[in-house]
Amino acid sequence: MTTTEQDGRAPLRSVSDSPPDAAALARRVEEFLAEHDPAGTDAADFLRARFAAGLAWVHYPAGLGGLGAENGLQTAVDAAFARAGAPENRPRLNVIGLGMAAPTILRFGDDAQKQRWLPSLWTGEDIWCQLFSEPGAGSDLAGVGTSAVWDGDAWVLNGQKVWTSMAHHARWGIILARTDPEAVKHRGLSYFVVDMTAPGVEVRGLRQITGEAEFNEVFLTDVRVPDDQRLGEVGQGWAVAQYTLMNERVAIGGGTLPRESGAVGALAARWREHPEARTPGLHDRVLRLWVRTEAARLTAERLGQQQAAGQPGPEGSGVKITYAGLNQECSSLELELRGEDGLRYPDYTERRPEVEDYGSRDAGWRYLRFRANSIEGGTTEILRNVVAERVLGLPAEARADKDVPWKDLPR
Amino acid sequence: MTTTEQDGRAPLRSVSDSPPDAAALARRVEEFLAEHDPAGTDAADFLRARFAAGLAWVHYPAGLGGLGAENGLQTAVDAAFARAGAPENRPRLNVIGLGMAAPTILRFGDDAQKQRWLPSLWTGEDIWCQLFSEPGAGSDLAGVGTSAVWDGDAWVLNGQKVWTSMAHHARWGIILARTDPEAVKHRGLSYFVVDMTAPGVEVRGLRQITGEAEFNEVFLTDVRVPDDQRLGEVGQGWAVAQYTLMNERVAIGGGTLPRESGAVGALAARWREHPEARTPGLHDRVLRLWVRTEAARLTAERLGQQQAAGQPGPEGSGVKITYAGLNQECSSLELELRGEDGLRYPDYTERRPEVEDYGSRDAGWRYLRFRANSIEGGTTEILRNVVAERVLGLPAEARADKDVPWKDLPR
């Protein structure tokens, strides 16, 4: 499949042989904006044209939304488009697609797959989700049991996934499934792209302790997936999934993070606004959390500077552990400051949450939601293992699952 | 060997067939005191006579310092002697002998051994020490490497022991040594009584972080130990040592422990005496430690009540963990309250400490000394394992030393 004028996409612009530098990119953005007035162009058309012009992710190859430029140059391009009032590509709704699916497709997909999925992914026309975790495979992701069995002309998938963000919005899902239960668990996996509108895919909201259903369970019953929706070789699924997860790390930018951002902000604001609730004991705890948050902020800043200087450090795991704890402790103390108000709750009715802006939510909601911070995206316990083993070089935990066929493991 | 009048001991009093109850014991004490005026009798003579009368440890058999009475009846007997101003048997200096060696001799010794060692042990004429820990075998006591080799007419011991309290006062030592390095480590051990005045026994003070030498290192070089100084069978040393250690547990009496005893007492006193040092932040910390200490006190009381009611609970490990932490945190906070004074130290000169009364020592000394509380007598880490495995029934730690000859273990 190639991009054509018929399907509404602009033709590929011929690009010079050497990748553009910052100045050249700035010129291209300027030219593009001159040709496509953000105010006067349909948003979808604008985004398709921007993709075609190679200004989507400039470090991607030409023809796939990029110009083969250096990775660090994207920020300035995005800023220029933002200043011009250009439409956005639903970055929050498609965070999985943009952050995890796209780099995996680029790395493991063939040309047809890249051409098929990347354009509509980047423009936000198609939302993506990630079907990895299962009820029986959380921290131990390689233990997934969803089966994929070859049936003449397609893979037939059966199983249950859980903790799937955006599944109720998604057109496509990346999925890790077991193609060989006789193999040792890391070697019996393969990686597919599932059409979330295909027969047999059922998405159910998963109600959580806040009362809402932010995540989903996804049930797969005899879902047929063509072989051209496989990424990577059969049995290579674990390596592909590892690559996906490597891209999960939150990128920490080079700019200065605001002091008092995050959960301590609401706590400090409450402290300032309610002198009647102050006690010496609470004061000490507020100050301790303020200092720890400031230390965490400077640590994240330093990590960003290291990454920018090409010294990627392993501090990321530490930063995640720290922020999870701070969110939990700050919101808990905030409830205490609120006293009677802290014992009320707005509404436990089951519903889909509208936005992800935690700052606007009730203190009780935040206290509950933040409990997941030390579980989602790697539990604090697993991250401590990571630090101990990969950073400090301490011996790995003993494992009993290395030389046993997956089907024979205790579950 | 039997007790005779020649060696200064009173002849055995004939005892009735059924063991005496509390009232009978009280009468016997009264009679004994009438016959032996504490004020007018030589202390050693008095103690020997008390042993012979079976009023030393009334639950021991007749002839061995006891009358076969119930265990709980000793407290009243001791109290009656104390009220009468009877001489003491050096209980603090001989804490190892009275608390650990004696029950082990009673349980594993033959008649001759019991008669040989128990009388002079109880009277305090002979101080005992315990030669268990080694530089290479701390928490993992069964790994001891001190060797005992049979050489015609005696065992020849070579090795190094460490953390030996009282060794510089001791006449006898109980020792765990390896008689079979080819066996798996728990099975190659035997248990002996060593004459601390024998050739080849060298006791050196072990200086600790307070500057003092409270403990010792004991070096054994070709020390000959006759076979009649072995307790238990050859190869049974581990079981004997386990019995000794079981007796290490601090007995918690039935009486009411004083509120604010222990390290929090000095902290609270400092707080009361120095209002100029008070800050709100420190106040909160003092109160937290006060509450934790009170909780620990009530927990120890409850444990004592359980034991008195014949429901021995496993709470002892928890109590030890808790007090170690409280001692450390209270003394550390006390240094902070003291400010400048907390930065001074009386004297780091190497010397033997006179007494064990921590309350009379400088705050800095206590801070340093209490660091050992979470190491000596079972580290906090090992005790957490004990609670997790024996109380909560969680799986034991994986071990690599179960089926390997001791000599082949990594060290």
Added chain:
Amino acid sequence: MSAPATPETGDLLYSDVEDDLRASVRALVEKQAPWDAVLRRTDTDDAVDTDLWKRLTQEIGVAGLAVPEERGGAGASWREVAVVAEELGRAVAPVPFLGTAVATALLLGTAEDELLASVAGGERTAVLVVGATRGAGRPVPVVERQGAGDLLAGTVTAVVDAVTADVLLVPVSATEIAVVEAGADGGGDGVTRTTSESLDMTRRLTDVTFDGAPARIVTGADVDHALQVGAAVLASEQLGLAERCLADTVAYLRDRHQFGRQLASYQALKHRLADLWVAITQARAVARYAARCAADGSPDLPVAAAVAQTHCSEVALLAAEDGLQLHGGIGFTWEHPAHLFLKRARADALVLGSADHHRTVLADLVDLPA
């Protein structure tokens, strides 16, 4: 200034009678209100399990344990009340037991024998109308009396166990309580009750507004004492909850495998559970001591209650938070009971005064001034 004297500790163990009582309560609660039933109820408007309450009071007599036989009770003591609280905390049972305990402690000091007997028998429920976070040792806000008659006017927010109370006990001065009949349908003359969603779904808070409500004025009630007794009872509830969280977590970690190993075999998790177990043994000791002080009229009750609340609040919260964490993702779902315990533990840490409040009270009681 000097170190406080050491009061006699008294018996901190459970008696055979208490063990039997525990078994009865547990059997009834497990049958009538297993956690999934408790959870389902939270999505309804019937916040209180009135059926369970009826059986607890009438079959087991839980409301009359601390009331002498001659005044219509069972003639047991606050020790037995505390054992029931442990079991109800274990089950996060949605019944007005805590409020009844406080009201009973209050009524015991008055001459309200008829009311006391009916509360003890479970025919009526009564509740002290003060805000949920109010702890002993601070002046209790009072509701205004209108004119010469005994008509009340004012609002008390966030009252525990007021949803279904028949009788409201309202502080109107430092020494006087107004007794207000709330009416069978929840709205007596001049009384409006508004029950809103609460963080702790199993113990909702009610705002009570009086607008000319007729009342009978009673003297002899000691609100601070009642709140101290309540703190002792609440500490036992927290103990029961913490034990449940630990037991559930141990069971889960033994059952669940990751990387081919039982989760329970990971030492870092083992040590966390060991520390939690140690904290719970302490919670048991302080809760038992507070209960025995309440039972024996010990002058050390103010200290015992403050220590118990400070300590048990933190232990219950730790048990609930660690329990949820160690369950991983499943503990974050609505359909798992972990959140019921978390919400109760988080709220309980504020109910009847926060740990911070109780430490401040203790500072005066044990002569450790600011």
Added chain:
Amino acid sequence: MSAPATPETGDLLYSDVEDDLRASVRALVEKQAPWDAVLRRTDTDDAVDTDLWKRLTQEIGVAGLAVPEERGGAGASWREVAVVAEELGRAVAPVPFLGTAVATALLLGTAEDELLASVAGGERTAVLVVGATRGAGRPVPVVERQGAGDLLAGTVTAVVDAVTADVLLVPVSATEIAVVEAGADGGGDGVTRTTSESLDMTRRLTDVTFDGAPARIVTGADVDHALQVGAAVLASEQLGLAERCLADTVAYLRDRHQFGRQLASYQALKHRLADLWVAITQARAVARYAARCAADGSPDLPVAAAVAQTHCSEVALLAAEDGLQLHGGIGFTWEHPAHLFLKRARADALVLGSADHHRTVLADLVDLPA
């Protein structure tokens, strides 16, 4: 009242120049003052390693790093000073570096160019005469001036790095400093110094008594600013110490076997070390930020120094205490270095103000009032 503004962070990394400086200092210190030599010195009366100090100042120039070239220094900055502090903390080196840093920060604000140059060159050492625990943000007690002349009278207790100082800088009013020549033998006219055993054996405290000591009065010195710079330098010392404790402990646990396994393979120990490592990455970030604020004259220095001291005091103490614990019995012996670090860390947590003091200072600075 509102949230504080966010100052620019600046560069928190180490430059190549700083890396080279670190390597030079480490090489010298490892050769001249390995831990067993430091330990042996503590049993002598020569508390300060004057020989090491001479080589540090003359071969590497550590005393002049923050002094401009035109005033006799190396023209580097407080960033480089902080790197040296890390290395000296790592070695608990008994040299008057911290005192020199504070004195230098003070003198930079005055016209005392000759004295500043001689301090920068290591020919003389100077020290600010205030008690060891005094932190920025509180009024500094002053020594009395006698009569019309500039003769001092009074005692200042527990001064850091005063053992071998040639020049004493004594606050005599809110804005004035008296410069006192202490004399080569430690006892100038009217000056008595008494150095006693100190908890931290490698940094002993000195009581300084003035009895008619002649002095030269100097203006322009900002004691609070000097103490803030000192706090930033001390934070780096604490960072270095914490890193050393972690490294030593990791090495020990990898080497030591119990129950047939490396101690380093026990997950509970692994997680403790992981947490310590995380805390140290934070200590590095806050210490670097404080150093950069001192270097660049940032108005955020008071906040940065208070945050750094609060955090690094606790991290260094944790590293030293956990380090000793995880070494087991051997760490409790005199002949193992663990106690050198423990004593320094425990003392450092009070030097230039405790964490509690710095939190109180922060409360004002960031508008979180009591």
